[in-house]
Amino acid sequence: MKQPMPGGGGRFVRLAETARPAIALCIDGRPASALEGDTLLVALLVQGRHLRQSEFTASGDGARAGFCLMGACQDCWVWDDAGRRLRACSTVVAEGMSVRTTPPASPWGETGARP
Numbered sequence: 353m354k355q356p357m358p359g360g361g362g363r364f365v366r367l368a369e370t371a372r373p374a375i376a377l378c379i380d381g382r383p384a385s386a387l388e389g390d391t392l393l394v395a396l397l398v399q400g401r402h403l404r405q406s407e408f409t410a411s412g413d414g415a416r417a418g419f420c421l422m423g424a425c426q427d428c429w430v431w432d433d434a435g436r437r438l439r440a441c442s443t444v445v446a447e448g449m450s451v452r453t454t455p456p457a458s459p460w461g462e463t464g465a466r467p
Contacts, residue, residue: 366398373405392440392451393428431456 372387379399398438428440432449435456 375445375447375449377445377448380451380453386445391448392443392445394428394439395445396430396440396451396453399410407417429455 366387369387369389372389375386375388375390377384377386377395379396382400384395386398390398422441429437430440431437431454433452438451440451460466
């Protein structure tokens with residue numbers, strides 16, 4: 353399994369289903385791995401202690417790690433390289449996927465179009 357991202361060990365520890373094929377992805381410009389069938393939330397929390405920082409707190413104490421885990425809240429948003437928002441809890445990882453845990457400069461993505 354890939355080493356945790358900087359900042360400590362992952363929040364999730366994989367105990368079962370370790371024989372699924374590995375998938376390469378990129379998180380905040382760094383190479384990472386997940387297992388086939390993992391959601392982005394699982395992939396991100398296996399790599400690190402939190403998913404992202406809340407965009408509503410300037411103090412840095414707004415670490416977010418998902419809340420409802422079923423796509424009903426807005427706690428697990430991440431962004432693809434085009435600036436589109438993805439719900440980490442319900443988006444399945446794909447080979448070569450690249451995600452950001454910080455919002456793009458424009459709240460509607462780099463194209464300026466609403467998702």
